[in-house]
Amino acid sequence: MDLRRLQYFVAVAEEGNVGRAARRLHMSQPPLSQRIRELEAELDCALFERTPSGMLLTGPGEVLLAEARELLARVDSARERVRAAAGAQRLVVGVLGPGEQTLSARVAPAFRRAHPGARVELRQGDFADPTMGLAGGAVDLAVTRTPFDTTGLAVQEVAEEPCVAVLPAGHPLSGARAVRLADLAECSWVRFPAEADARWRAFWQPVGDAGGPEIRTVDECMHAVLWDGAVAMVPARIARRSSAEGVVFRPITDAPPSSLALAWRRTEGSPLVTAYVRLLAEVHRAAP
Numbered sequence: 001m002d003l004r005r006l007q008y009f010v011a012v013a014e015e016g017n018v019g020r021a022a023r024r025l026h027m028s029q030p031p032l033s034q035r036i037r038e039l040e041a042e043l044d045c046a047l048f049e050r051t052p053s054g055m056l057l058t059g060p061g062e063v064l065l066a067e068a069r070e071l072l073a074r075v076d077s078a079r080e081r082v083r084a085a086a087g088a089q090r091l092v093v094g095v096l097g098p099g100e101q102t103l104s105a106r107v108a109p110a111f112r113r114a115h116p117g118a119r120v121e122l123r124q125g126d127f128a129d130p131t132m133g134l135a136g137g138a139v140d141l142a143v144t145r146t147p148f149d150t151t152g153l154a155v156q157e158v159a160e161e162p163c164v165a166v167l168p169a170g171h172p173l174s175g176a177r178a179v180r181l182a183d184l185a186e187c188s189w190v191r192f193p194a195e196a197d198a199r200w201r202a203f204w205q206p207v208g209d210a211g212g213p214e215i216r217t218v219d220e221c222m223h224a225v226l227w228d229g230a231v232a233m234v235p236a237r238i239a240r241r242s243s244a245e246g247v248v249f250r251p252i253t254d255a256p257p258s259s260l261a262l263a264w265r266r267t268e269g270s271p272l273v274t275a276y277v278r279l280l281a282e283v284h285r286a287a288p
Contacts, residue, residue: 009047012048018032026133091140093142107276130200147258163236166248168225169248174248176250190205
């Protein structure tokens with residue numbers, strides 16, 4: 001039985017929808033549907049009931065879901081044990097937005113001392129997927145922002161901070177000390193990708209039909225504000241690191257806060273993930 005098909009099956013089962021599972025796995029719907037059909041043919045039974053509201057597990061599908069989760073967890077654990085025995089431990093960390101070097105600067109020394117043979121690799125993500133393909137195995141750990149769909153994931157919030165509005169310097173509200181979301185309702189907002197996690201997109205694009213240019217990175221966001229006159233909402237941390245001539249940041253008094261968070265697969269058994277999560281949480285608690 002092909003492990004990749006099992007990963008696909010688990011994603012569809014947890015999402016209850018092929019489209020959402022495809023976005024989670026960073027692939028298109030047709031090949032995902034084909035892999036599920038192949039798995040059903042291999043097992044000679046229907047694993048899902050296809051309904052207008054989504055994909056419902058059949059009895060055999062429920063059995064396979066429990067078995068697949070356990071098997072994939074054992075595979076992850078075995079992979080890490082083999083790498084450890086070979087002295088070739090590896091941790092792939094997905095990060096969203098700039099500032100990873102600031103996080104790493106405080107974690108790296110302690111992590112290297114604890115795991116001198118481990119290699120930490122970086123994968124830069126974009127706004128289409130706040131978990132950088134975590135569920136599909138593209139990364140082992142995601143350093144990201146809430147909120148997003150946490151199905152199948154463990155999440156630890158590290159630090160909470162307010163959100164601010166990003167405005168062109170000539171905007172009528174640019175001189176205000178602070179703004180409300182209602183003040184920005186008629187503005188042209190940047191748009192997050194249509195395939196982005198629904199909760200994520202709704203939070204960072206709070207006006208619904210935004211009307212502005214689509215963005216996938218912080219740099220694209222700043223460009224859209226400067227060149228297209230769009231407005232956006234970002235964490236206050238971004239404002240401190242992305243100040244530029246022609247762009248202003250203003251507190252949003254009624255916007256909910258966002259949290260810097262760590263996310264990993266619930267089936268993950270890597271001691272490197274555990275160590276990174278612990279160290280990053282510790283350095284943030286100790287930070288002034």
